Amino acid sequence: MEATSDDADRLERYAELAVRVGANVQQGQTLFLTAHIGHAPLVETITRQAYRAGAAYVDVRYMDDRVRRAMVELGPETALAYTPPWLTEWAESHDGQARIWISGNPDPDALDGLDGDRLGRARMHDLTEIIARHVLTNRSVNWSTVAYPNPGWATAMFGEPAVERLWDAVAFTTRLDEADPVAAWREHLTSLESRAASLNELALEALRYRGPRTDLTIGLAGNARWLSALSRTASGIEYLPNIPTEEVYTTPDCRVAEGTVHSPKPVRVNGQLVEGLELRVSGGRIVSVDADLGADVVRATLRTDERAAYFGEVALIDRSSRVAQLDLLFHDMLYDENAGSHLAFGAGLREAFDGDPGDALNVSTVHVDFIVGSPDLEVDGQRPDGTWVPVMHGEEWQID
Amino acid sequence: MEATSDDADRLERYAELAVRVGANVQQGQTLFLTAHIGHAPLVETITRQAYRAGAAYVDVRYMDDRVRRAMVELGPETALAYTPPWLTEWAESHDGQARIWISGNPDPDALDGLDGDRLGRARMHDLTEIIARHVLTNRSVNWSTVAYPNPGWATAMFGEPAVERLWDAVAFTTRLDEADPVAAWREHLTSLESRAASLNELALEALRYRGPRTDLTIGLAGNARWLSALSRTASGIEYLPNIPTEEVYTTPDCRVAEGTVHSPKPVRVNGQLVEGLELRVSGGRIVSVDADLGADVVRATLRTDERAAYFGEVALIDRSSRVAQLDLLFHDMLYDENAGSHLAFGAGLREAFDGDPGDALNVSTVHVDFIVGSPDLEVDGQRPDGTWVPVMHGEEWQID
Numbered sequence: 001m002e003a004t005s006d007d008a009d010r011l012e013r014y015a016e017l018a019v020r021v022g023a024n025v026q027q028g029q030t031l032f033l034t035a036h037i038g039h040a041p042l043v044e045t046i047t048r049q050a051y052r053a054g055a056a057y058v059d060v061r062y063m064d065d066r067v068r069r070a071m072v073e074l075g076p077e078t079a080l081a082y083t084p085p086w087l088t089e090w091a092e093s094h095d096g097q098a099r100i101w102i103s104g105n106p107d108p109d110a111l112d113g114l115d116g117d118r119l120g121r122a123r124m125h126d127l128t129e130i131i132a133r134h135v136l137t138n139r140s141v142n143w144s145t146v147a148y149p150n151p152g153w154a155t156a157m158f159g160e161p162a163v164e165r166l167w168d169a170v171a172f173t174t175r176l177d178e179a180d181p182v183a184a185w186r187e188h189l190t191s192l193e194s195r196a197a198s199l200n201e202l203a204l205e206a207l208r209y210r211g212p213r214t215d216l217t218i219g220l221a222g223n224a225r226w227l228s229a230l231s232r233t234a235s236g237i238e239y240l241p242n243i244p245t246e247e248v249y250t251t252p253d254c255r256v257a258e259g260t261v262h263s264p265k266p267v268r269v270n271g272q273l274v275e276g277l278e279l280r281v282s283g284g285r286i287v288s289v290d291a292d293l294g295a296d297v298v299r300a301t302l303r304t305d306e307r308a309a310y311f312g313e314v315a316l317i318d319r320s321s322r323v324a325q326l327d328l329l330f331h332d333m334l335y336d337e338n339a340g341s342h343l344a345f346g347a348g349l350r351e352a353f354d355g356d357p358g359d360a361l362n363v364s365t366v367h368v369d370f371i372v373g374s375p376d377l378e379v380d381g382q383r384p385d386g387t388w389v390p391v392m393h394g395e396e397w398q399i400d
Numbered sequence: 401m402e403a404t405s406d407d408a409d410r411l412e413r414y415a416e417l418a419v420r421v422g423a424n425v426q427q428g429q430t431l432f433l434t435a436h437i438g439h440a441p442l443v444e445t446i447t448r449q450a451y452r453a454g455a456a457y458v459d460v461r462y463m464d465d466r467v468r469r470a471m472v473e474l475g476p477e478t479a480l481a482y483t484p485p486w487l488t489e490w491a492e493s494h495d496g497q498a499r500i501w502i503s504g505n506p507d508p509d510a511l512d513g514l515d516g517d518r519l520g521r522a523r524m525h526d527l528t529e530i531i532a533r534h535v536l537t538n539r540s541v542n543w544s545t546v547a548y549p550n551p552g553w554a555t556a557m558f559g560e561p562a563v564e565r566l567w568d569a570v571a572f573t574t575r576l577d578e579a580d581p582v583a584a585w586r587e588h589l590t591s592l593e594s595r596a597a598s599l600n601e602l603a604l605e606a607l608r609y610r611g612p613r614t615d616l617t618i619g620l621a622g623n624a625r626w627l628s629a630l631s632r633t634a635s636g637i638e639y640l641p642n643i644p645t646e647e648v649y650t651t652p653d654c655r656v657a658e659g660t661v662h663s664p665k666p667v668r669v670n671g672q673l674v675e676g677l678e679l680r681v682s683g684g685r686i687v688s689v690d691a692d693l694g695a696d697v698v699r700a701t702l703r704t705d706e707r708a709a710y711f712g713e714v715a716l717i718d719r720s721s722r723v724a725q726l727d728l729l730f731h732d733m734l735y736d737e738n739a740g741s742h743l744a745f746g747a748g749l750r751e752a753f754d755g756d757p758g759d760a761l762n763v764s765t766v767h768v769d770f771i772v773g774s775p776d777l778e779v780d781g782q783r784p785d786g787t788w789v790p791v792m793h794g795e796e797w798q799i800d
Contacts, residue, residue: 030484037437037462044466051474057482058471062437062462066444071458074451082457084430086493090486 010167013176014146015045017243018100019053021185022144024239025098027054032090032099034061035148038106042148046100055098061090065110065271072114072122080118083126091130095140096235103334104147108156111271119270120300128365136350139232142239146174147334156331173244173322173335185240192228196248198400199226199316199391204381207252207314207391209261211377213278218314218343219256221360224352226250231351246323246338249315251348254362255284257311261343265371268331272297277370279345285309286345298368302345307364313344317373319395333369340373341392410567413576414546415445417643418500419453421585422544424639425498427454432490432499434461435548438506442548446500455498461490465510465671472514472522480518483526491530495540496635503734504547508556511671519670520700528765536750539632542639546574547734556731573644573722573735585640592628596648598800599626599716599791604781607652607714607791609661611777613678618714618743619656621760624752626650631751646723646738649715651748654762655684657711661743665771668731672697677770679745685709686745701766702745708766713744717773719795733769740773741792 019025031050035043047058071079111119135141147153149170151161158165171177178184209216229245232238263277276292286309289298302309315337317324323338330336346366353361379392390398419425431450435443447458471479511519535541547553549570551561558565571577578584609616629645632638663677676692686709689698702709715737717724723738730736746766753761779792790798 037440040437040464040466043464044470047467047470048474051470051476051479056476057479057484058467058475059484060464060467062464064440064443064460064462066440067447067458067460070444070447070451074448075458076451076456079451079457084457084459084490084493086486086490089489090484093484093486 010171010176011041011045012049013181014174015042015049017174017176017181017185018046018144018146019049021182022146022240022243023098023100024142024237025050025053025055026142026237028056030093030097031055031058032061032094032097033058033102034063034099035102036106037062037064038150038152039102039104039148042102042146050098059090065107068122069110069114072111072118080122081125083124087124087127088130091127091134094131094134095138097141099135099141099143101143101145102148103145103332104150104153105156105332106150106152108152108331114272116272116294116296117300119272120297120303123270123304123365125304125365132347132365136347139234139351142233142237144239144241144243145334146243147332153332157328169326169328169330173326173338175244175322189228189230189240192246192248193230195397196226196228199248202381202389202399203384204391205384206256206382208380208382208388209372209377210380211374212264213262214260214372214377216257216259216261216281218311219253220250220314221253221353221357223354224250224253224357224360225354227352242334244323244335244338246317246321247315247342248317249313249349251352251361252311252314253360254307254310254312254348255359257281257284261372263370263372264374265329265336265339266331267336267368267370268333269294269297269301269368274298284311301366301368304366305364307362308346308366310345310362310364311343312346312348312362312364312367313342313369315343316341316379316392318392318397324395336371337369340371340395341377341379342369342371342373344369410571410576411441411445412449413581414574415442415449417574417576417581417585418446418544418546419449421582422546422640422643423498423500424542424637425450425453425455426542426637428456430493430497431455431458432461432494432497433458433502434463434499435502436506437462437464438550438552439502439504439548442502442546450498459490465505465507468522469510469514472511472518480522481525483524487524487527488530491527491534494531494534495538497541499535499541499543501543501545502548503545503732504550504553505556505732506550506552508552508731514672516672516694516696517700519672520697520704523670523704523765525704525765532747532765536747539634539751542633542637544639544641544643545734546643547732553732557728569726569728569730572726573738575644575722589628589630589640592645592648593630595797596626596628599648602781602789602799603784604791605784606656606782608780608782608788609772609777610780611774612664613662614660614772614777616657616659616661616681618711619653620650620714621653621753621757623754624650624653624757624760625754627752642734644723644735644738646717646721647715647742648717649713649749651752651761652711652714653760654707654710654712654748655759657681657684661772663770663772664774665729665736665739666731667736667768667770668733669694669697669701669768674698684711701768704766705764707762707764708746710745710762710764711743712746712748712762712764712767713742713769715743716741716779716792718792718797724795736771737769740771740795741777741779742769742771742773744769
């Protein structure tokens with residue numbers, strides 16, 4: 001099927017959104033673009049837009065999960081977590097540059113049926129750590145993630161390669177359907193920023209989640225702010241790390257969490273589907289994992305490093321979310337995390353802190369989001385005077 | 401279209417040929433695998449075969465000419481020949497390891513219509529030089545090139561995506577149609593080795609090519625031997641750099657060439673089609689370029705470095721060649737160079753020399769093959785006593 005000129009125009013507008021609003025590529029920067037081989041049309045279009053925006057060079061790194069599968073199945077033990085020196089150099093070179101990740105898995109079955117433990121160990125820790133240092137700790141990278149509609153992803157969602165239907169969903173949620181998507185994003189981000197400001201005024205010290213199979217209390221740090229996704233590098237370049245985004249979020253005090261939490265929706269962890277996830281938490285740490293499917297890959301991921309089993313993010317999303325409105329399971333966390341309130345275990349978010357985070361910030365090479373929001377969930381917040389106030393009940397904000 | 405089990409078996413046999421006979425991947429080696437994104441099924445299969453052969457790690461680098469096109473069209477001048485430091489590290493890491501290139505261009509129109517001069521300058525010279533040092537000068541890499549039949553390549557050949565027809569041609573020429581392809585290759589290589597030995601006994605000091613629009617004399621170095629493609633690394637690992645191969649070849653004395661030579665077949669130079677190529681040569685150097693199509697990309701390539709315009713290879717192929725038998729234009733030099741006798745300008749072949757090559761060996765980052773063989777071409781050789789003997793007339797060997 002040849003692309004029509006309407007399709008080509010839509011792709012150009014989307015790539016422009018990724019380059020100008022998302023990563024906000026600056027004159028003279030290198031753009032690091034990481035994508036699956038099935039993302040080639042968007043890779044080409046983003047590359048063109050990036051050079052138009054003044055990029056000095058666009059470096060494309062194409063991934064293929066079938067190569068990873070071959071390594072997990074047949075490679076020696078030493079290959080699993082091996083980070084080649086040229087990739088270390090590549091990761092270090094991100095400092096001060098722009099980056100775009102493309103998501104929307106064209107090959108969602110590629111890792112099915114692999115040994116969960118070997119798959120969990122098949123991660124380039126050194127690489128993740130270097131990039132996390134530049135992106136999260138030093139905030140020296142302006143970056144974004146956008147998804148590319150493709151037949152594999154559409155099949156995972158709809159049971160058939162209905163790419164046009166998926167494009168419609170992507171265009172709605174990324175506001176490509178607006179006459180001026182860039183202006184629409186400015187307006188939407190202003191609204192999220194305002195919600196974050198209201199939460200910051202409440203100065204909550206803890207959140208309590210109550211619902212089916214869920215009763216979890218999680219501590220908030222005194223100097224961590226609620227944020228929208230709108231971000232700035234240390235040098236002041238504004239960027240939007242996720243397109244779309246609907247969340248207001250912060251990082252918890254990773255030392256304080258207690259109880260049980262159940263995820264009402266499936267989640268992909270290290271490429272594998274996990275369903276019915278239920279975590280038991282004690283002293284801030286996830287101490288046991290249950291799931292109807294995929295518990296072993298979660299357990300292996302939690303063993304990745306010392307702090308993988310502590311929490312890194314709490315995010316609140318109401319039912320006005322464009323992703324929530326569609327009521328679709330996207331099988332892609334870039335979208336599905338925007339379908340409802342969620343938590344993440346693993347790395348905390350340095351940018352949420354005013355000043356020194358101290359030990360409240362979790363440091364890990366892992367960051368895995370999972371949905372907790374549902375019509376039956378009640379989230380309350382504890383004020384500095386010890387009283388509890390409703391924050392979100394039944395996916396509706398209980399605060400201004 | 402799903403692959404049948406016959407297709408899957410053919411792909412496995414082909415990947416095994418590439419890994420075991422071609423690169424001859426050794427236990428504990430890293431395999432560097434470079435491919436176009438359209439080569440993914442062969443990439444996966446070679447990766448699996450390489451791990452089975454004991455590879456420590458398989459590094460896959462996927463290329464996409466659409467990204468290159470964007471750079472040539474829209475990137476700044478400084479981007480064209482820029483070699484990122486992480487790719488320098490990647491290239492240096494080839495030392496002592498195995499490498500496979502996959503050819504068969506899935507996207508042959510990707511670079512059409514670009515400014516020939518900018519395209520000619522869009523090459524990573526540093527990278528090519530490092531790899532040439534390990535592969536050609538130090539002979540520390542066991543490597544091979546195989547092609548992957550795909551719709552784009554088939555369309556370039558047949559005007560339609562007749563992938564099965566192309567697979568038949570590939571299977572015939574790479575001897576996958578034999579019961580034991582590995583044994584068939586051993587036998588074929590023995591025959592080519594024997595022809596090279598006959599040529600070495602003649603101790604020719606020059607070759608003269610005469611035919612339509614062609615009268616070229618090219619000098620041969622006293623200490624350069626005729627070879628088949630069967631090669632060994634400095635440490636003694638046997639490998640076959642091209643599958644298929646039909647040639648007996650050597651490197652010329654790059655200081656000695658005089659006359660005019662015409663190529664009767666199209667050739668791709670830096671991705672662009674060149675037709676009716678005619679070169680005028682004086683004092684060893686190509687001093688003028690004519691062509692019906694694509695002369696500018698040849699001229700730009702000849703300006704790449706100081707020695708690009710001198711000759712690096714002379715190869716003789718008779719009509720028994722399996723590629724010649726098919727009488728197809730493959731639009732891929734891995735195949736088309738095996739359709740007939742050919743020359744290359746640019747880098748000479750260090751491995752052809754016994755001992756110090758001195759100034760006879762051409763050193764360049766360029767190596768471009770073009771066919772000179774045709775039914776009307778006569779190739780004669782000059783003996784040490786000054787007499788001329790027929791070598792190949794009408795695509796038939798004139799020696800034992």
